[in-house]
Amino acid sequence: MRLLFIGDIVGRSGRAIVEEKLPGLIEQYGLDFVVINGENAAGGFGITETIVQNLVDAGADVITTGNHVWDQRDAMVYCERQPAFLRPINFPKGVPGKGANLYHARNGASVLVMNAMGRVYMDALDCPFHAVDKALADCPMGEFADAIILDFHAEATSEKQAMGYFCDGRVSMVVGTHTHTPTSDHRILPTGTAYLTDAGMCGDYDSVLGMDKEEPIQRFLRKVSSSRYTPALGAATLCGFAVDTDDRTGLALAAEPVRIGGQLSRHIPSFWEKSGN
Amino acid sequence: MRLLFIGDIVGRSGRAIVEEKLPGLIEQYGLDFVVINGENAAGGFGITETIVQNLVDAGADVITTGNHVWDQRDAMVYCERQPAFLRPINFPKGVPGKGANLYHARNGASVLVMNAMGRVYMDALDCPFHAVDKALADCPMGEFADAIILDFHAEATSEKQAMGYFCDGRVSMVVGTHTHTPTSDHRILPTGTAYLTDAGMCGDYDSVLGMDKEEPIQRFLRKVSSSRYTPALGAATLCGFAVDTDDRTGLALAAEPVRIGGQLSRHIPSFWEKSGN
């Protein structure tokens, strides 16, 4: 089974590259299931229902989020009627929306997608490790799910790596988001889980985190905010993580990053190219 | 001019890969100047004078550090007599050691190396932007230095990217350290500075930040420390950032990551391979 995870979409530029490239990637490489982190899709702050719908139309099966999930305030409402939309699972009880859900892939398989948020240098939600553990107990891989994807939205590399090993053997793919910077430590952990500390963003990398760089630089220099952050508008790089799984076990057979367009070095997974149409 | 920066060495395993591979890399690819971040070389915590010497013997021209700089307490003493040793430049006045120094490369060129520490999610040292700005004013590239390297030891990707653009056109290479996770956002910024958010560590990646993974995982689960952190002992990956500079301007001509050995996908810079002996 062929999975693609795409990292935080930042603003118009990030949406454009995804909407332009994703349909062709699905077609050309036979992608079975696509998850996109969309927490910065609306001008850098949250995501509107219309954008959720546009991304689904472009081929996304699931939209995950993170600390910016509620920046667009009607997300609290539409999250309940958009099954493709996930918010971090470790919000306290009673918060609207879901943090894990079972989906049907194009190939008929069932895929559990979980979205969790780290707590190191971030707000103290409930424990992401226990929340993920419980979701996995409710829907174990090989039994109720043919593949399982965890988007772990976290700042600290330590917490992300710990989560990777915590899930190893129980999840197809643990992929980090939030730093907006792709890492190159992709690997298959000892018991079969594909791991990448951060998928990177889909946005203009001639920027600070996808935002126009003047304001963040002057804030570091002067410690005063002069204006709002706005997304950088140059050509975006689509960044993601591609994993092929064993249909029987759900574990990873191959795992490589994806980088297309914009400022970063291009990378198409070697196992995609071998099998492309 | 051919520069190589090597990320945080973690413990015995990290030292082993560097001491094994570095002499051959220098020889085979004609490296002119090598900087290594050694802040975790001594069992994960700081670096001893003996290890500094061993790394210099293996081919390092400069050893940079970070928040762990003083973990081995005699570093406060030997830092004054080891010109190859740098501590972050933005410690308050009066702290022993240097944070920037001018060195002679194998090819006779002069190279300014700076080591600075970020402040987002880290201890509040003096402003790294102003400290770097001052060091660059004292020794501008093209005038007193043929190339300039900045190791920016920081947690937040925002602060690292802001520093990259702040130095763009004034420095040959801005490379991040501290997260122990290599990023794949290497690029040459608009005005000629090679940039990489994090070089990654030299250590065993089957770990949490190079440390044996049991203790960090159980700390996340139980919020209790059971024992000390100890370096993981499996085969290490040497991670670094390779930059070729223009001899006249000091600006970057080519920039790619280096990953050799261990768990991560191997990468030798394409411009090294074209020119290797």
Added chain:
Amino acid sequence: MRLLFIGDIVGRSGRAIVEEKLPGLIEQYGLDFVVINGENAAGGFGITETIVQNLVDAGADVITTGNHVWDQRDAMVYCERQPAFLRPINFPKGVPGKGANLYHARNGASVLVMNAMGRVYMDALDCPFHAVDKALADCPMGEFADAIILDFHAEATSEKQAMGYFCDGRVSMVVGTHTHTPTSDHRILPTGTAYLTDAGMCGDYDSVLGMDKEEPIQRFLRKVSSSRYTPALGAATLCGFAVDTDDRTGLALAAEPVRIGGQLSRHIPSFWEKSGN
């Protein structure tokens, strides 16, 4: 019913004032129940079983703790056999010890004592609000408990005040600890809970948080640790919070701070003096 809470004991000096003064206070003012935060009693770091026993011998009914609870490593063992010992209730499941317990006061009444830890600027334990809520649901005041005391060990005044109002009407006394600085915002909240943001420490106030001041000052100036923190050894002030409750409802009738000895201005609750033997 007459309750006394005594704030974080710091080192030998803090233990001395409590062991010297507490028996007389109990006798003179007819205290029914005494809770002491002991997290810094052993040289500033944690508390030994012997010190727990000594404080109980001096008149403490319960010893609460905080972020330093496990600094003395055998606390993990003795916490299970010392019913007077509480650790923060919001540690993850499976951690030894208890965070809430029902005790019998000298007057025969039953008192629920809870110890919880904040998360703002502190490690992310489980949610203290939900943990306290659950403990109160299990043992409501007026039904199973004649009085209820919450030691909320937290850094941020916002979190402490929010906890006070969250518990208002359900608890006799919400008292903060951890900052080692007594506040003067004691009051009875609208629905009857006595509240004080921080009880302050029992230690030598000619210090930084009860520790000898040279090392912390030089760390702020130089950002380098030169030696260990050691408790200041001058005369300590006993700091606490005194609350008289309605025997029927458990709610507060009167609430004032206690400050005896050492550097701070002396304060004995006016309602104690009216009723002293």
Added chain:
Amino acid sequence: MRLLFIGDIVGRSGRAIVEEKLPGLIEQYGLDFVVINGENAAGGFGITETIVQNLVDAGADVITTGNHVWDQRDAMVYCERQPAFLRPINFPKGVPGKGANLYHARNGASVLVMNAMGRVYMDALDCPFHAVDKALADCPMGEFADAIILDFHAEATSEKQAMGYFCDGRVSMVVGTHTHTPTSDHRILPTGTAYLTDAGMCGDYDSVLGMDKEEPIQRFLRKVSSSRYTPALGAATLCGFAVDTDDRTGLALAAEPVRIGGQLSRHIPSFWEKSGN
């Protein structure tokens, strides 16, 4: 010389108590010099030029601020033409406004007022210790200043206490602000500086930090922001720190807190009452 410092004014309720009480206090107790922290005077967020003027009209000689200093954006402009207005001294060079200034008291004496901001759990400005040290070197007490007041706007009690001892003997009064909670650790340090960890706020204490309590409580419970913070509107307590100094040395002769009105226990300094008109 008789000094009064008044803590963070929060919103309309805080302004009202100060404007109502301050003229009478000055008159009745013969106050020579009054400093007010006004960083939350405008609806909780910053201070307008009109409010600065109103407070000066009510008797304030200086208005200090803190992390909220620029919340009202024209503060960047009016700070330059309002000599009574101070912003934290440890903003980077080039930021508008002043962080220390010499003023003339009603009794003809000259008073240096400094405003600095802490860095523990706050944004990393320049080092407050070095900034204060430099300001004191430029204008030493007993030479150019008859009295010196430092408003140290900081979160951590450790940093505030370290600052107190750092200034001991060189400053008349070191008073903390920012936590909006008055402490009762007022004392005269060994070399003559009056010290109080936090002056507390002027605002409605039936609140969380002076703000209506519903929104902050629900944010702790749900980790979601539902609406803006707005100041609580009940009767405010005026909180401050009163210090009498030796006219010759500038050192403190007496130091006690002030609490008038609202929810907190009333306190008028005993040395005021002895000398009141």
